[in-house]
Amino acid sequence: MSHRSLTIVMALLLYASLSGCVNDGKRVDMNMQEAADYADGILDAVLKGIQPEVQWAHGPTTTGSCDVTRRRTVMTIVSAERRGSFLGVVDRFWRKAGYRIKAINSDVDVPAIFAQTKDGFGVTLSIGGKGQAFFEVDSPCVEESEVAESTTPPNGPAYEDVYPLPRPNVHSDFWSADAS
Numbered sequence: 001m002s003h004r005s006l007t008i009v010m011a012l013l014l015y016a017s018l019s020g021c022v023n024d025g026k027r028v029d030m031n032m033q034e035a036a037d038y039a040d041g042i043l044d045a046v047l048k049g050i051q052p053e054v055q056w057a058h059g060p061t062t063t064g065s066c067d068v069t070r071r072r073t074v075m076t077i078v079s080a081e082r083r084g085s086f087l088g089v090v091d092r093f094w095r096k097a098g099y100r101i102k103a104i105n106s107d108v109d110v111p112a113i114f115a116q117t118k119d120g121f122g123v124t125l126s127i128g129g130k131g132q133a134f135f136e137v138d139s140p141c142v143e144e145s146e147v148a149e150s151t152t153p154p155n156g157p158a159y160e161d162v163y164p165l166p167r168p169n170v171h172s173d174f175w176s177a178d179a180s
Contacts, residue, residue: 035139055156074133
């Protein structure tokens with residue numbers, strides 16, 4: 001197994017151990033739709049906190065037996081030279097919001113930050129291929145209910161019924177810049 005494959009496997013195992021029902025398996029007093037709406041608020045806030053702005057699209061919403069996950073995919077190219085800055089902006093934003101940083105994956109190719117809100121929502125930023133950033137918010141265990149798609153409009157193309165989403169394709173004079 002290559003070093004990169006091993007790093008990805010380790011990151012996935014770490015993610016699996018950090019996600020799922022939190023708060024010792026106790027339910028949070030909300031249903032899945034309310035949790036999804038709350039997750040949207042978390043995602044809205046962090047994406048608005050990134051300056052210069054990045055373009056993003058919705059990733060898939062998934063539900064488990066008692067949890068819900070919302071995702072956003074950054075369509076702006078984040079160059080290798082700017083990834084540390086991007087992760088730093090998000091890390092500082094989450095710390096200022098009172099989130100507990102649970103782990104940081106400092107791998108050059110697939111860095112990630114895993115955090116948790118005071119009320120048990122898991123928040124993740126991971127960087128994938130071509131510098132594409134992925135945000136994910138996992139709810140703690142909540143009351144089962146139907147979950148509608150997010151009503152927050154993306155700040156670029158919606159990519160409705162497109163899966164998987166394309167690689168990042170939006171150039172930013174700042175985020176896409178290289179060190180040359």
